[in-house]
Amino acid sequence: MFRNPFSDEELARRVSAVRREMAARDLDLAVFSAPESVFYLTGLDHWGYFAPHHLIVPADGEMVLVTRQMERVTIENQVRNARFSGHTDSVTAASHLAKELGDLAGRRVGLETASSGLTFAAGRELSTATGAAEWADITDLTDALRLVKSPEEQVLMRAAARASDAGTLAAIAAIHDGAREVDVVAECTAAMIRAGSNPPGFGPFIRPDHRIAEEHTTWGDGIYRNGGRVMLELAGCVSRYHAPMGRLIHLGHIRDEDAEMAEISKRAFEASLNGLRPGRRARDVYADWQAVVDAAGMPHYRRHHCGYLVGIGFPPSWTGGNKVTGLRHDSDLEIKEGMSFHLLSWFTETGSGDYFVSNCALLGPDGPELLTKAPMGPTVL
Numbered sequence: 001m002f003r004n005p006f007s008d009e010e011l012a013r014r015v016s017a018v019r020r021e022m023a024a025r026d027l028d029l030a031v032f033s034a035p036e037s038v039f040y041l042t043g044l045d046h047w048g049y050f051a052p053h054h055l056i057v058p059a060d061g062e063m064v065l066v067t068r069q070m071e072r073v074t075i076e077n078q079v080r081n082a083r084f085s086g087h088t089d090s091v092t093a094a095s096h097l098a099k100e101l102g103d104l105a106g107r108r109v110g111l112e113t114a115s116s117g118l119t120f121a122a123g124r125e126l127s128t129a130t131g132a133a134e135w136a137d138i139t140d141l142t143d144a145l146r147l148v149k150s151p152e153e154q155v156l157m158r159a160a161a162r163a164s165d166a167g168t169l170a171a172i173a174a175i176h177d178g179a180r181e182v183d184v185v186a187e188c189t190a191a192m193i194r195a196g197s198n199p200p201g202f203g204p205f206i207r208p209d210h211r212i213a214e215e216h217t218t219w220g221d222g223i224y225r226n227g228g229r230v231m232l233e234l235a236g237c238v239s240r241y242h243a244p245m246g247r248l249i250h251l252g253h254i255r256d257e258d259a260e261m262a263e264i265s266k267r268a269f270e271a272s273l274n275g276l277r278p279g280r281r282a283r284d285v286y287a288d289w290q291a292v293v294d295a296a297g298m299p300h301y302r303r304h305h306c307g308y309l310v311g312i313g314f315p316p317s318w319t320g321g322n323k324v325t326g327l328r329h330d331s332d333l334e335i336k337e338g339m340s341f342h343l344l345s346w347f348t349e350t351g352s353g354d355y356f357v358s359n360c361a362l363l364g365p366d367g368p369e370l371l372t373k374a375p376m377g378p379t380v381l
Helices: 008-024 035-042 069-078 093-101 120-130 141-146 151-174 181-194 209-214 256-274 282-295
Strands: 029-032 054-058 063-068 082-087 108-111 134-137 205-208 229-238 241-250 307-309 340-347 355-364 367-370
Touching (some): 008 054, 008 141, 029 093, 054 093, 063 093, 082 093, 108 120, 151 181, 151 229, 181 205, 181 229, 205 209, 209 229, 241 340, 256 355, 256 367
Parallel strands (some): 029 108, 063 082, 108 134
Antiparallel strands (some): 029 054, 054 063, 205 229, 340 355
């Protein structure tokens, strides 16, 4: 059965951290609507997030979770630290939220304005109905807090990584000359579930080599043949925590230029992994990756990032919402102990060979820890 994965102490720590940040921003109360934020503060894990959820967090006192009345049983079973306020489908979520908030005249209220859980129409209705003195954008509030994983979260990340490895190894075992795309992904998904995975935010992205560059498309109705390649990128998911990884699999043989690119890809990956140290910046890690690329004689080759931070994710994403916190060449994000990353060393359409490998890593007290452990290849079947 689904259960809240967090201890009372963990949830209390998170709510306290949010309230400290609210005080620093001079907020009387905050309303969170992103599924990731609601889950982070309450532990509510279900697919009901397709409809609006609003978590009211006052400066002190009782939190209130506002959503459809039909979700009462799920919320009573999972949520221990907030009162449930349900509405019928005869009223809008914003109007019911406005009633719970009451008169906000003279009060400063924080709102996740860029959340997938809050539409423009709902925001406009809410603003009109409540008369708040000032609305402050708090879209970044829980985003920042979620970047560093607590010990309880790290346990879930490692469990998700085990499921990722299981899915990757099962997919590789299912790939052969004549294998159907649907059968490969079926074996992959079944293995992840049996290894403890819940449905991931999206994917798995498993596709043939003529669609490698499509980035976010997945399997079709084709058949794999010798001489071709298979792109694997997937993430096991345990209690909404994701551990992505990827591999490029070759059938029958590997071209010499691809074998050479595989070695460059792995060296660049190791450089970015070893570059994860507290106090450095995201741009420093990208520079470590790019330096290997440049030294290999490809200074023209650039990627938009060499990885990004991962953790909590709800459909349609495993990146933690509708944005990506990337290890980019222009990012000054500070690297901190407890952060978890999907590190990618991606080389396609280079003109001189293709390869791809990615893994999930956690920055611990003793340095970076590789969570996903399936062989990095090159794998020729």
